[in-house]
Amino acid sequence: MLLEKLRLEVYQANMALPELGLVSFTWGNVSGYDAQSQLFVIKPSGLSYEQLTPANLVVLDLSGNVVEGELKPSTDAPTHAYLYQHFSGIGGITHTHSSWAVAYAAAGLDVPVVSTTHADTFFGDVPCVPTLTAKELTENYEQNTGKAIVRTFAERGINHLTTSAALMAQHGPFTWGKDAGESVYHAKVLEVTAEITHRAMQLTHADIHLPQHLLDKHYQRKHGKTAYYGQA
Amino acid sequence: MLLEKLRLEVYQANMALPELGLVSFTWGNVSGYDAQSQLFVIKPSGLSYEQLTPANLVVLDLSGNVVEGELKPSTDAPTHAYLYQHFSGIGGITHTHSSWAVAYAAAGLDVPVVSTTHADTFFGDVPCVPTLTAKELTENYEQNTGKAIVRTFAERGINHLTTSAALMAQHGPFTWGKDAGESVYHAKVLEVTAEITHRAMQLTHADIHLPQHLLDKHYQRKHGKTAYYGQA
Amino acid sequence: MLLEKLRLEVYQANMALPELGLVSFTWGNVSGYDAQSQLFVIKPSGLSYEQLTPANLVVLDLSGNVVEGELKPSTDAPTHAYLYQHFSGIGGITHTHSSWAVAYAAAGLDVPVVSTTHADTFFGDVPCVPTLTAKELTENYEQNTGKAIVRTFAERGINHLTTSAALMAQHGPFTWGKDAGESVYHAKVLEVTAEITHRAMQLTHADIHLPQHLLDKHYQRKHGKTAYYGQA
């Protein structure tokens, strides 16, 4: 069986979604990418978390062909494939319908960075990617979702390695990271920061974005050469 | 004992209500319908979920007569009977007082379709059925509730097979499906989408309904001939 | 030991508060009343639910004297005593700091009856009792709390047997019932209806009170001679 270690990681990352309260039913999927073989492992479509095993995950190449697996892959697999091709350096992707993040997506709004809880993980507002056109929806919907995310990051000059999350307008969150587990971590952080931000925005109509120096400080306390948080 | 297989399904569907966080105390009921015998099986009135067994469920005909059972059926049984008679092709019905859905019912508002989480299951806004008149309330209240739901769907041209949920104004949600289990699934989806929509509506006063092409795409990804979600 | 059966009921009713999510720490108390002996049993002050036993509950007479018990009774005991003296026919009282109900108390607002979830249990708005004066607070605070509740019901013509709940403004809910267990049930219903009503009031500024005929129908479906809900 291909990629046994990666299968285990992706299995554990998928199972973390219900544990972290990020999914109802089967409404979420996690994948992990192996840069050497250029293959990724993803949850089968519509399978319950109770039925999931490392062995029934599906292995695909970046063109979306199933390389190993009896089951159909997540319908979102072409989104994952496109992101692995165009967001260099990522090794895992998570998609959920977690409710605070979806509320921002439904409203068509970025999640602004209004607290250090957000700044510790995402180096700026989490962007809301505009709804696809009718044409983009009809053909290759899921691949076009990936294209729209990549295009929005390019147009708005957002670095996908420091802001590793996006909202598809009227749909929901996609997050990514260096591996499957980190992409799930980012999905939870996004949900928590959306919750906090929603509550803060009910208390005030002021612009409460962090000043740049506070954003810099908190992000850099946890990331890069100047990081000093944690034991590493 | 009649309808043993259906009894088990209806029992399990009722027990899923507290597991899914959809009821407090005894504030919910699920029934399942057997098209061949034209009988349905429903939860007894006011019985706690701890006391419920497949054997103490109540079997009724579509006129509301108890065919088998020691206990009184749910007071909502005439609503269920009316819906089985007039909504062709349904095999299960759920009623709860889940709080996000009841909030929309209390406000007298439809739950608008503002995200794909909604569109994946309900093909349009979930309608709020106007409060019954004093006369409708006094005589045959529960049957008149069923009539009002059916009338609203007819008047507004809503297809009950693709929008399998309604809110009774100032009361709460009714959902249905091909069997008891699916009706519970729809009750949970309605609660989740009401929660998301409520939160989105606190963030913006814009009309954030899905465009038709996005609604079509997501509903049809999971339903009908063009469906490609899941393993079936 | 006095009142062993009542002690067990009051113990179980107190233990239901954390199970139903109605209290943090020790912020709640339940008592039960024995009409024959004119004594009531109440939780000791500040004792954790883990330490509570039927035996360490405190027995008081209606003047507030401890008749049996090593521990100090709840500081709210004089409120309970006053209500037992002046609200005829009640046998149990619950006080909590549950957060949706306290939000209404903090805002100084009644919980209006906007859904059948409320009407099934409380026959009208749950009144908010005005904050005590400085004088009422300084002397016999807890007894004066009971007096203010009874006075508000009298002034507003509310029947304490059909609307068995009140909010003390800027403080929190008191509920009562035929016994300790029913008073806890009413505490949970009040919390749920406050939650629903709060959410409905974020969706609309319209007056969404139930019409009288719907309030009558639902309350009487569960109470009095015309009741037909449940197995009794």
Place this chain on the structure above:
Amino acid sequence: MLLEKLRLEVYQANMALPELGLVSFTWGNVSGYDAQSQLFVIKPSGLSYEQLTPANLVVLDLSGNVVEGELKPSTDAPTHAYLYQHFSGIGGITHTHSSWAVAYAAAGLDVPVVSTTHADTFFGDVPCVPTLTAKELTENYEQNTGKAIVRTFAERGINHLTTSAALMAQHGPFTWGKDAGESVYHAKVLEVTAEITHRAMQLTHADIHLPQHLLDKHYQRKHGKTAYYGQA
């Protein structure tokens, strides 16, 4: 090993954070102070609660030097050190990112005292400390956080022994108490009162601060010479 009894208290206090729903992942830390040795014990930086033991806690002096421990202390240790030096009589400090409190911090607002739930523990509004300047953030950020808290209490004339909590604007809550356990208790009270207050503030735009006599009564019912709540 130094301070074995204090290590156990601080360990238990840290473990209470996830039990009380106050932290996600590693986003919180508790310390305890030994006045005799002028040393404090704190959680290691970024360590998961599953990995935490009394033995791997870190012991520091008030200058921030590690006196005992293999792991790096919490990055917030200099904030704790500063508060121990300048807030006389405290023996424990807690920092979390609990979401209702952070919402107030993000909005830059005090948590006003609008209910007795708040007044039972904090003798007035919980102040929001203004965001640090760019200069304060760049050098000795964590120590400057402590300085800003102490300065705000001095400038606003707030007694840190009766209002034992602060919000750092755009960041989150710090609470303290006579020992580690009490500081965690205060962290939970702050979260609950922020939740209640947020909900009350959605219901009304009136000034709903407690009158002074009600604040006095409730605070003094639980604290000081006139206290009569509890068994002590």
